[in-house]
Amino acid sequence: MKKKQIFISVMTALLLVLGIGFSLSSNSQAATKSVAGLTTSKPIKYDKQKKEITILTTVNGTYLTQPTRHVIVNVDGSNGNKSLLKTEATPKAFYQDLKKVGAKAGNNLTAKSKAGSKIKGSSLAVYFLINGKRVKAEKAVQVNGKNVKNLDFKFGGNMTTNNKMKTGCVLCFDSCPVGIASGAKYGFQYGEHFTGKSSVLPKDGSQLAVVIKVK
């Protein structure tokens, strides 16, 4: 009986510690606000005149120390926790908005494409809105621990594969047959070699607006 009591009190104490820790954590994360006119319920917008799309994302601090190949992934996708930035925006909404602002999809890659093949489509410039200023995506990441000048993002399209795979991939660092847009600087299957810079990007859990401009 005595052992049972000790066991129950220990488990209660442990659950209490966990509960306090996680509730504190949830509170700090739950405080969402409007960023660049976007909220979690309306996470994406487009401007036809400026040929721009803005997406509301959340920084995943894991990839400020660990490598990934995913820039932005929808939270409900199977890769929802594997990207530098998470978003409520769906790949479909991003695809449709890119079409609306006049971008042309490359649709040249499939899962069977040769390793090293590069994505085609309209060229895109990607900016992160940090403290009200636009910072080029290339300034905020490192490839194998080194700075990179131009990731050469393109509108790959890939809507059919994206619907089929359900990965949630919106934007990838290297050429990808699934992501709606991806970087042509590095070919298909280049892999997980991209890390966010903690000196440039806000901390884990912060909201960040990303602007994608059709060149």
Next chain:
Amino acid sequence: MTRLRILYNGVVIGILCALLAWQSTWLQMRISLGWLIPVVTVLVYCCYLFYGKHLQQNWAIFRFSETLIISAVSFLLLLAIYQWHPLSVVLGETVRELFNADWSLSVTAGSVFVLLIIWLLVLVLDSYRHPVPKLNQGDQITKLTLQSKISLGVTIGFIILLIAGYYFIPGYRHFIDTVSVMLAKLDIKALRNYIAGFGIWGPLISTFLMVFQSILAPLPAFVLTFANAYLYGWLFGAALSWFSAMLGALLCFYIARGIGRPFAEKIVTKKALAKMDGFFNEYGDYTIIVLRLLPFVSFDEVSYGAGFTDMKVGKFLIATGIGQLPATIVYSFVGGSLGGSKLMLFMALIAVILLVVVSLFVRKILQKRQAKKKTGVPNDQV
């Protein structure tokens, strides 16, 4: 409370597996590695349910001392691979991914650490209140029993993990390569800078390095003793080297004991083991002390050798502690004087020579005493 201890071990081993798996980006990108924690915990618990009832006592690996060793080795290994900040980030992500939550990484990792520490403290209290009785025949297993088969399995599994990790975990391979080159080249300065690079975690890393070099017998330990004294001063350096060498010796002893006599007899023949027994019988309890005193006898081979005999762990630890003390102090004195004056260096050199002479002299006396015991002939006639 035994169940609580087993669950704790399961969780710690699960966390270790999950965080080691992070080293494979291919794996990390494809599955939620957090699931490894409950899966491994259930596996460990099932092992206990299956084997626990068949054994004479509780499964040795789940006694409190082993629990503490598992926790310390896991923590040091992960710290050496990741360093502090990335370790807390990866731990936090592993747990929050498991729950698909948006918790802060630092709070999540902090909560897990606090939880494990509280859990461990409860186990400490329990181990004092209800100590697990020792195995009746655990130290003298000469036939393959279920107990020795499990020990053999666990030990071989541990060794395979160590070797496989080298080929599949880039961070671990880099660490092993870097450290091995420094130790083999006797590069004290490079080793000092490497340990110093870990900041306040330096002593922990140094301990881990000493344990690592203990397992790989050909690597010399005195380079690390020099580096410790060079970094932390001769007194603290000596204490650190002494403590970590004890841990290393204990691990070697347990590896040998885990492999066990029945299996060792098949590999190195009964005759060879009998010869080793004879050597230990000849010098009695002084064997370890004498061998430790001699600077030219491999520290690690002695530990492995002792593990194959029926020597008790307590006696082995006391003998190791006493035997390695003079050499540790002298080497630390040399290490501490590396950045100092020529007089200090000269004194250190004299101390080394003295150590060798005294140890040879002690060996001679003990040999004579042993011979006297055997034949009953007075000392001066031997």
